[in-house]
Amino acid sequence: MNIKLVKLTAEYKKQLTDMMDEWLAVEKDFSPYAIRKNDYHDFEYYLENLETKEGEKPGLVPDSVYFCLDIDRNIFVGAVNIRHYLNESLYKSGGHIGDGIRPSERRKGYATAMIGLALEKCKELGINKVLMTCDKTNIGSAKSITNNGGVLESEFEEDGVVEQRYWITLVSI
Known part of the structure; x- marks a missing residue:
């Protein structure tokens, strides 16, 4: 797996369009919200x-916002949205990182690797403790968070959906 996080520029317009066309053909309400x-x-x-x-x-x-570029295939496989700090709403639900992998690239390890790269960006921003959340039913997301050191803190229900809150400590504080 040869990936990197990139900022969107005109150079990546085709990669963006291909990924978004695929994603929106399958689902309309996906994470990260920032890219849709x-x-x-x-x-x-x-x-x-x-x-x-x-x-x-x-x-x-x-x-x-960063897009996850598969360097070998020159395609976007996903995206991450890193919030620089938490407000009350993000502290409850949403956290520091929102992430998503395009449908055709799921279950290949990209989410775990992409979150690892996003955590490096968090370190650069001075974020020492990262909150990530996911729906309890999203086993793949929970696995990619725990694979990166996420520790389940709590669960809560909102609008009939159980959401899990995970903390990842990046440096000793």
């Missing part, structure tokens, strides 16, 4: 509005 909140067909707008800057929108925290 705007219409990717308007690439310039999409690119300009992909990330939230500090103080840009009330109630939202700054974030960084």
Whole structure:
């Protein structure tokens, strides 16, 4: 597996379009929300509005969005959204990292590897303890979190869905 996290640029427009077309043909409500909140067909707008800057929108925290590039095949296999800190809402549900793997690339180990790379980005941002959440029924997501050192802290139910909260300690604090 030869992957890296990249920021979206015009160079990756085709990779983005291919991944999003596939994903949206299968499911409309996937994670990370950051990559589906705007219409990717308007690439310039999409690119300009992909990330939230500090103080840009009330109630939202700054974030960084990375796409997971399979270098050998030159395709995007997934994406991660890293929230730079937690507000009350993200502390309860959502956490620091939202991630997703496109449907055709699931169950191949990409999520575990991609989260590992995202944790390196968290370290660069000075985040020492990372919160990740997932639906209890999403066994693959839970496994990719625990494979990266995630420790289940709690579960809660919201709108009939049980959500799990995992903490990953990156450095001694």
